[in-house]
Amino acid sequence: MEGKPFAFYLLCSRSFPRRKAIVRENAVYIENLTETDNPYVSYPVVRLLDEYAVVTNGLQTDFIAQALEWESPKKALVHVLDALDYERDDYSTPRIAGIIGTGGKGWLGFAGRDEFWVKRLGLKEGKAFVTATYNLGFAELDFPAFESAEELAERATELPFEKKVLAVGIVKERKGWGLAWFSP
Numbered sequence: 001m002e003g004k005p006f007a008f009y010l011l012c013s014r015s016f017p018r019r020k021a022i023v024r025e026n027a028v029y030i031e032n033l034t035e036t037d038n039p040y041v042s043y044p045v046v047r048l049l050d051e052y053a054v055v056t057n058g059l060q061t062d063f064i065a066q067a068l069e070w071e072s073p074k075k076a077l078v079h080v081l082d083a084l085d086y087e088r089d090d091y092s093t094p095r096i097a098g099i100i101g102t103g104g105k106g107w108l109g110f111a112g113r114d115e116f117w118v119k120r121l122g123l124k125e126g127k128a129f130v131t132a133t134y135n136l137g138f139a140e141l142d143f144p145a146f147e148s149a150e151e152l153a154e155r156a157t158e159l160p161f162e163k164k165v166l167a168v169g170i171v172k173e174r175k176g177w178g179l180a181w182f183s184p
């Protein structure tokens with residue numbers, strides 16, 4: 001979408017493929033539909049604020065959104081990711097988080113067991129800056145054109161990752177944010 005900041009979340013999962021997304025006004029939640037004690041597989045995945053959209057792979061979403069009430073996106077990512085750190089599961093799954101601003105800036109953060117970084121991004125037309133929990137690091141991908149949040153989510157599920165479950169798309173509209181999810 002020309003000139004419009006966007007973000008997406010692509011959920012890929014080996015162990016918990018039965019999941020859905022629930023959209024509630026200014027938030028999206030991932031709900032796991034398989035019985036488990038694992039505390040990391042249902043969580044708030046998106047929180048929309050007037051000036052920012054926050055997307056993450058865990059409960060840090062809401063803490064980062066709260067921190068944005070009184071500090072910069074960079075500091076919100078540094079403070080919350082540092083405080084919560086990686087997940088204490090069998091894989092030490094990293095916590096990842098992204099923020100986009102209505103003005104066209106973006107930030108991405110990663111808290112792993114052996115690695116921690118927060119980057120400021122200059123968003124570019126036709127490109128997506130991406131990270132993932134495992135084996136990607138930080139990447140800049142070509143991203144195809146789309147007309148709506150629905151189409152953005154669908155395009156995200158066409159990216160070359162394995163075990164895709166669903167994607168959530170967020171795009172800055174003339175008024176507020178467009179929000180949708182898609183399951184292949």
Ligand SMILES: NC(=O)c1ncn([C@@H]2O[C@H](COP(=O)(O)O)[C@@H](O)[C@H]2O)c1NC=O
Nearest residue numbers: 013014015016040041057058089091093133
């Ligand atoms: N955010 C998520 O949706 C999510 N799904 C799974 N995890 C964690 O990552 C581990 C590996 O997941 P999987 O086997 O589904 O690829 C899970 O045991 C769980 O502790 C998640 N936590 C972080 O990615």
